[in-house]
Amino acid sequence: xxxxxxxxxxxxxxxxxxxxELGHQVECCDVDAGKIGQLASGVVPYHEPKLETLVxxxxxxxxxxxxxxxxxxxxxxxxxxxxxxxxxxxxGHLQLASLWAAADKLGAWQGGxxxxxxxxxxxxxxxxxxxxxxxxxxxxxxxxxxxxxxxxFLREGTAVRDFxxxxxxxxxxxxxxxxxxxxxxxxxxxxxxxxxxRRSAELAKLAANAHLAVRLSFANEMAALAEQTGADYxxxxxxxxxxxxxxxxxxxxGLGFGGSCLPKDARALVRLADEAGAPQTLVAAALRxxxxxxxxxxxxxxxALSGPSRRKVALLGLTFKPGTDDMREAPSVRLAAVLLRRxxxxxxxxxxxxxxxxxxxxxxxxxxxxxxxxSALRGADAAILVTEWPEFRSLRAEDFKSWMRRPILLxxxxxxxxxxxxxxxxxxxxxxxxxxxxxxxxxxxxxxxLEWK
Ligand code: UGA
Numbered sequence: 291x292x293x294x295x296x297x298x299x300x301x302x303x304x305x306x307x308x309x310x311e312l313g314h315q316v317e318c319c320d321v322d323a324g325k326i327g328q329l330a331s332g333v334v335p336y337h338e339p340k341l342e343t344l345v346x347x348x349x350x351x352x353x354x355x356x357x358x359x360x361x362x363x364x365x366x367x368x369x370x371x372x373x374x375x376x377x378x379x380x381x382g383h384l385q386l387a388s389l390w391a392a393a394d395k396l397g398a399w400q401g402g403x404x405x406x407x408x409x410x411x412x413x414x415x416x417x418x419x420x421x422x423x424x425x426x427x428x429x430x431x432x433x434x435x436x437x438x439x440x441x442x443f444l445r446e447g448t449a450v451r452d453f454x455x456x457x458x459x460x461x462x463x464x465x466x467x468x469x470x471x472x473x474x475x476x477x478x479x480x481x482x483x484x485x486x487x488r489r490s491a492e493l494a495k496l497a498a499n500a501h502l503a504v505r506l507s508f509a510n511e512m513a514a515l516a517e518q519t520g521a522d523y524x525x526x527x528x529x530x531x532x533x534x535x536x537x538x539x540x541x542x543x544g545l546g547f548g549g550s551c552l553p554k555d556a557r558a559l560v561r562l563a564d565e566a567g568a569p570q571t572l573v574a575a576a577l578r579x580x581x582x583x584x585x586x587x588x589x590x591x592x593x594a595l596s597g598p599s600r601r602k603v604a605l606l607g608l609t610f611k612p613g614t615d616d617m618r619e620a621p622s623v624r625l626a627a628v629l630l631r632r633x634x635x636x637x638x639x640x641x642x643x644x645x646x647x648x649x650x651x652x653x654x655x656x657x658x659x660x661x662x663x664x665s666a667l668r669g670a671d672a673a674i675l676v677t678e679w680p681e682f683r684s685l686r687a688e689d690f691k692s693w694m695r696r697p698i699l700l701x702x703x704x705x706x707x708x709x710x711x712x713x714x715x716x717x718x719x720x721x722x723x724x725x726x727x728x729x730x731x732x733x734x735x736x737x738x739x740l741e742w743k
C-alpha cells in the first residue's frame with residue numbers, strides 16, 4: 291500500500307519506518323529541513339534505540355523516502371498519517387495549530403477510493419470529526435476523505451519494539467469500510483485490534499496516559515508514607531504487583547513522571563473534563579502530587595546536609611527517563627530550579643550520558659554540566675541520582691568515596707544497591723525506604739531531621 295506520514299518525530303518516524311519494514315511504500319515529510327536533511331542521509335537526529343537501523347534499511351531498499359512538501363509527499367498515498375506535535379498551551383489544552391497546518395497542505399486527488407487520513411497525534415475528543423469537516427470544506431467534492439483516529443501508545447526508548455509488538459491497536463473509524471482498510475494495514479502486527487468510534491479512540495489515548503499518571507502519583511505518595519512510617523516501599527510495590535488485579539508496572543517511585551506525554555496529556559484531560567462537566571479530580575490530584583516531588587527531594591537533601599547553600603551537589607542523570615535524550619518536563623529541571631531557589635550559592639554539577647545539548651537548553655544556566663559521572667561527583671558533598679541510567683549501577687563504593695568530599699547519595703529511583711554501598715561506608719538513601727544505616731547514621735524518624743556533620 292502507498293502510505294504517507296506527516297511529522298518525523300519519534301511517533302511519525304517510527305510509524306513510517308515500521309510500515310516500510312512491513313513492505314509498504316512510505317513517504318515521510320516534515321517542515322524541519324534540517325531534520326529531513328539528516329534523515330535523507332540516514333541519520334536519526336534523536337536518541338531512539340534501533341530506529342536508525344530501521345530507517346536506513348528501508349531507505350536503502352527504496353521503501354522509505356523523505357520530503358519537505360506535504361502536498362507532494364501525500365499525493366499518491368491511500369492512507370495519510372498525521373503525527374505532528376500537539377504541545378500544551380498555557381491553559382493546558384493541546385494545541386492543534388500544527389495539525390491544522392498539516393491538513394491544510396494536503397493536496398487534491400482524482401476520484402478513486404476515499405483517502406483515509408489517520409490522526410496519530412494525541413488530540414482532544416472530537417478532533418477527527420472537526421478535521422474531516424475541515425478537509426471536506428477545502429477539497430473539491432470528488433476528493434472523498436475519511437478521517438480516523440488510530441492513537442499511538444509507543445514509549446520513547448522502546449518505540450521500535452512497541453511498534454512491532456503493541457499491546458493493542460485501536461482503530462476509531464467513521465464507517466465499516468474505513469475500519470476494514472485500516473484493519474488490513476495493521477493485521478500483520480501481533481496484537482488485538484479494537485475497532486471503535488473516533489471519539490472513544492481519542493479519549494482512550496488520553497485515558498491511558500492519565501491512568502499511568504494517577505498510578506505513578508499513587509506510588510510516589512505511598513513511598514512518602516512508607517518513609518514516614520518506617521516501612522519499605524520497594525517491598526510494598528512488590529507485594530502489590532503480585533496481585534494480578536494490580537500488576538507490577540508503573541509502581542516505581544521516583545522524582546515524578548515527566549516527558550512530552552504523561553504530564554501534557556493529563557493536563558489536557560483535566561481541561562477537557564472540566565469543560566465537559568465531568569471533572570477528573572483524581573487526575574488533577576495526580577498532577578499536583580507530581581509537582582511536589584522535587585521539593586520533597588530538596589527537603590531530603592536539606593536533612594542530609596547542614597546548609598546545602600554552600601555545598602556542592604551532583605545530579606546524576608537528567609533526561610526524563612533512561613534510554614532517551616529527551617529533557618521535556620524532566621524532573622531534573624524542576625529539581626535544579628528548586629535547589630537553586632532555596633539555596634543561593636549551592637554549586638550544582640550534573641552529568642547525563644545522553645542529554646547533551648538538550649540539557650544545556652533545558653537546565654538553569656547555573657548548573658555545571660560535566661562529561662562524566664566522575665567529574666560531576668568530584669568534591670561533591672552529596673549526589674542525587676535523578677535518572678536510573680544503567681551506568682550508574684556500575685559505580686562502586688570506592689568511586690563515591692574517593693571522588694566525593696562526603697559519600698552521601700540520595701537515590702531518587704532506588705536504582706543502587708543501598709545495602710551493599712552502605713556496608714562499604716557510603717550513605718545511600720532511597721525513595722520510600724529508611725536510610726541505609728552505617729554505624730554512625732541515625733535510623734527511623736530521627737533520619738527525617740538529620741543534620742549531617
Ligand atoms: C508514555 C506512555 O507510556 C506511552 O504509552 C504513550 O504512547 C506515550 O507516553 C505518548 O503519549 O506518546 P513515554 O512518554 O515514553 O510514554 O514515557 P513512559 O515510559 O511512560 O514514562 C513516563 C514517566 O513515568 C517517566 O518520567 C518515567 O521515569 C516515569 N515512571 C515510569 C516512573 O516514575 N515509574 C515507573 O515505574 C514507570
